[in-house]
Amino acid sequence: MNISNTQRTTFLLITLLLMLGAAGCKSSQTATDRSASSAPSEDRMEELYWARIDSARMTFSQADVDFMIGMIGHHAQALIMSRLAPENGASAQLQILAARIINAQRDEINTMQTWLRRRGQPVPEVHIDGLNLMIHIPGMDHEEHADHTNMPGMLSQEQLVELSEAKGTDFDRLFLRYMIDHHMGAVTMVRNLVNTDGAAQEEDAFRLASDIQVDQITEIERMKLMLEELSDPGNHP
Amino acid sequence: MNHFSRLAKRGSSITQLPLKLWAGAFVLLFGVWACAPSSSMQDTSPAGSSYSSSVVTFDQAERPSPDPRVGLEAGLFDAEEAIWNMRKVSHTPPPEGFLGVTNSDLAFKDNYAIQGNYNGFMVWDISNPASPELVVDYLCPASQSDVSIYENLLFVSGEGYGGRLDCGTEGVDQAVSQERLRGIRIFDVTDLQNPQYIANVQTCRGSHTHSVLKDPDDNDNVYVYVSGSASVRPEEELPGCVDLMPDEDPSSALFRIEVIQVPLDNPEQAAIVSSPRIFEDLVDAPSHGLSPADLAEIEEARQQGAFVADVFGRPRVLSPRWIRPLLEQVVAERGGTGEPTAADSAALRETLAERIEAQFGGNDDEEDEEETIQRGPDQCHDITLYPEIDLAGGACEGYGLLLDISDPANPVRIDAVADSNFSYWHSATFNNDGTKVLFTDEWGGGSQPKCRELDPYEWGANAIFTVENGQMNFESYYKLPAPQTTLENCVAHNGSLIPIPGRDIMVQAWYQGGISIFDWTDPENPIEIAFHDRGPLSAEQMESAGSWSVYWYNGSIVSSEIARGLDIFELTPSDYLTQNEIDAANTVRLDYLNAQGQPKYVWPASFALAKSYLDQLERGRALDMQRIGDLRQQIAEAENASGSRRARMLRELAGDLESTAGSSSDATRIRKMAEAVRQLAAG
Numbered sequence: 003m004n005i006s007n008t009q010r011t012t013f014l015l016i017t018l019l020l021m022l023g024a025a026g027c028k029s030s031q032t033a034t035d036r037s038a039s040s041a042p043s044e045d046r047m048e049e050l051y052w053a054r055i056d057s058a059r060m061t062f063s064q065a066d067v068d069f070m071i072g073m074i075g076h077h078a079q080a081l082i083m084s085r086l087a088p089e090n091g092a093s094a095q096l097q098i099l100a101a102r103i104i105n106a107q108r109d110e111i112n113t114m115q116t117w118l119r120r121r122g123q124p125v126p127e128v129h130i131d132g133l134n135l136m137i138h139i140p141g142m143d144h145e146e147h148a149d150h151t152n153m154p155g156m157l158s159q160e161q162l163v164e165l166s167e168a169k170g171t172d173f174d175r176l177f178l179r180y181m182i183d184h185h186m187g188a189v190t191m192v193r194n195l196v197n198t199d200g201a202a203q204e205e206d207a208f209r210l211a212s213d214i215q216v217d218q219i220t221e222i223e224r225m226k227l228m229l230e231e232l233s234d235p236g237n238h239p
Numbered sequence: 240m241n242h243f244s245r246l247a248k249r250g251s252s253i254t255q256l257p258l259k260l261w262a263g264a265f266v267l268l269f270g271v272w273a274c275a276p277s278s279s280m281q282d283t284s285p286a287g288s289s290y291s292s293s294v295v296t297f298d299q300a301e302r303p304s305p306d307p308r309v310g311l312e313a314g315l316f317d318a319e320e321a322i323w324n325m326r327k328v329s330h331t332p333p334p335e336g337f338l339g340v341t342n343s344d345l346a347f348k349d350n351y352a353i354q355g356n357y358n359g360f361m362v363w364d365i366s367n368p369a370s371p372e373l374v375v376d377y378l379c380p381a382s383q384s385d386v387s388i389y390e391n392l393l394f395v396s397g398e399g400y401g402g403r404l405d406c407g408t409e410g411v412d413q414a415v416s417q418e419r420l421r422g423i424r425i426f427d428v429t430d431l432q433n434p435q436y437i438a439n440v441q442t443c444r445g446s447h448t449h450s451v452l453k454d455p456d457d458n459d460n461v462y463v464y465v466s467g468s469a470s471v472r473p474e475e476e477l478p479g480c481v482d483l484m485p486d487e488d489p490s491s492a493l494f495r496i497e498v499i500q501v502p503l504d505n506p507e508q509a510a511i512v513s514s515p516r517i518f519e520d521l522v523d524a525p526s527h528g529l530s531p532a533d534l535a536e537i538e539e540a541r542q543q544g545a546f547v548a549d550v551f552g553r554p555r556v557l558s559p560r561w562i563r564p565l566l567e568q569v570v571a572e573r574g575g576t577g578e579p580t581a582a583d584s585a586a587l588r589e590t591l592a593e594r595i596e597a598q599f600g601g602n603d604d605e606e607d608e609e610e611t612i613q614r615g616p617d618q619c620h621d622i623t624l625y626p627e628i629d630l631a632g633g634a635c636e637g638y639g640l641l642l643d644i645s646d647p648a649n650p651v652r653i654d655a656v657a658d659s660n661f662s663y664w665h666s667a668t669f670n671n672d673g674t675k676v677l678f679t680d681e682w683g684g685g686s687q688p689k690c691r692e693l694d695p696y697e698w699g700a701n702a703i704f705t706v707e708n709g710q711m712n713f714e715s716y717y718k719l720p721a722p723q724t725t726l727e728n729c730v731a732h733n734g735s736l737i738p739i740p741g742r743d744i745m746v747q748a749w750y751q752g753g754i755s756i757f758d759w760t761d762p763e764n765p766i767e768i769a770f771h772d773r774g775p776l777s778a779e780q781m782e783s784a785g786s787w788s789v790y791w792y793n794g795s796i797v798s799s800e801i802a803r804g805l806d807i808f809e810l811t812p813s814d815y816l817t818q819n820e821i822d823a824a825n826t827v828r829l830d831y832l833n834a835q836g837q838p839k840y841v842w843p844a845s846f847a848l849a850k851s852y853l854d855q856l857e858r859g860r861a862l863d864m865q866r867i868g869d870l871r872q873q874i875a876e877a878e879n880a881s882g883s884r885r886a887r888m889l890r891e892l893a894g895d896l897e898s899t900a901g902s903s904s905d906a907t908r909i910r911k912m913a914e915a916v917r918q919l920a921a922g
Binding site: 053061102205 | 317414
């Protein structure tokens, strides 16, 4: 796909639509003139609404697509880590945190899959089996497994096993350390995205990337605090 | 009821439920009207007759059941609706140029509502709330187009990467560009129907939201607090923007807010005047500690026999790993050996606090294996400024902050709270007298469905705090009480106080969860008193929609609907709110409103005000009913009288009330009523 061309076309399309819809609405005189004319029917408004939504949706770039595909795998690993909390005897506070991470990132995975589906892009499917994460991208050559191991903050399989074997306070400490790194990796991925020409211009992509960034920075701060509280009394025998 | 007839024209399957609801609303309306105290009723009842109550207590008040918000049909302009204790006065779709583009926040001036949109902003003339008239649709794309107004200046936030200095619609294709606008746009709206774009102030992280502060002691300037949450811009795009940590580079754009000073005589000279680091050293700030859920868990553990002790100022359940050596210590102290007995266990319980203190206190030699500089959040989402009490509530990532803003350019943090149930502190609202503050948690950023049946009540909710001597104390959570579908983005969002005298009542937007009006006078027991909700925008997939913000402004409740346009509502009397209370609220007139620059409501003297307090005394059963009936009659007689006779009757009534106050369970409210009656007498 030639991105710059697609973008140019969609910008043009949008500009055209805007011009058609709001002919010269920068100047307010015309706005008052227009309001005098009969209001368009609800059906026509609805038609226009969906046309706008559909065309705005297509202003995405390949960098946005890559970001979504990568972040689905990234989030999926956070689910694997968080699901360990109850069975590994995590503290109540950490279980709340893990439950929130599961709830938030599962919803975001869903949102990112929907984002890709609506734009006719390959949609990674997430399969989790214990500590094993499999990402299938149907429609790609030989049902490709997305390579999600080299993204920033991703745990190695050895680290996942280590985490799964830690119990109680040890689990809390290791979980926080790994999840802080994992979240920081997500923040790095957002940073890389927005530093790419043409990326995150599309509204949903911008919003998702921004939400991921602020949510995870917030959680990093909370986890650092939890880790510090934990490391103080925890170091005593 | 034009709304009803409009709906009725559409498919019958859609009108079924609204019909029932509207019928319900009629019943409620008439029911309450019929028994509302009116002067004619009072006139006919002879003095001394037994008084039958017309204002029920909250316990007796009726709620619709099952909740009519569950199961509403989807639609863009024809979604099924549920409404309770309010009336939809109008719905106006966006102008074509703004259709399909996100509507955002609202500001108000005179008879105008200014509505932000990711494509620019609109100005609506709402002189006739039943028929708002679009007077400006200004095309100038930038998310989120958060809007504020002060005198002849309009401020608009730009955050997204596609915003252009020249208001062009083509976006900005390069990661580094001199054409990008991220920050504040300033418009001269001397003629609100003809805005002039006069200046920009660029900021390193753009402006997600902003708040305007007018310092009562400074008539030359107005201040804009900017909160930016997106990434720091490259230095090549905006010189001076540094993305490093402050200890690596003190000029870091992280961990600070920006304060823009706008000279009123020369707004083109607007510039950043300070970048306060209100988050520094938050590790020392006391948190409100554990949430009620955490405390409940600890209590449960305690009851099951776990050892609980304060460690570093917080109650903690001690693990067997800690307890074992302590028990062995107790055994050794009594000169024993072997397994600890029940008596040893009891002895440990008695001395646990001291032992923990001895063991864990003053651990200065602790080696820091992790980086321990705690910076707290690195930005705020919204800062609500309340200049009349010199306080601001900062909703800043993982913290709620209380700020002293007596020096506008240099806000100082005086308290901070954190909460393990809160994900993302989003906005703050004070009650009118500043004794409480409510923070919202925009969990999931507003684009996720966080009001589903199984989403916990305390997640994505409001947290209510009392404020005493500059300290915030957690009281309770409030969350939209009706579960929403997975097709509806829903979480706590923007709202404002409704000036019901003597009560703390707020109207709040919950995106596709609709609008919820609730009473938080009792901070431990907030209760919903009215709502409006639509079904999802789409029956197939989640589309961003719903109420972004809803604010009370001069008798109207105005909502910015992300996809569907502008909604205007008004309150209707109910078991939870009397006509007198609504009338009293409507005596409050504002010249302008930015909800994040909270105005102090002041009620002019009116019979509605006095009667509101009386209704509240009756609702709270703060006086015996006979006395309530007598007071109603006295007020009615005074209202029917005129001139000096009326004044004399009111003065007598005020005197009566003052002498009654001591014997009531709600002396404060009686004194407020007495004061209102005295003002009326003087008026």
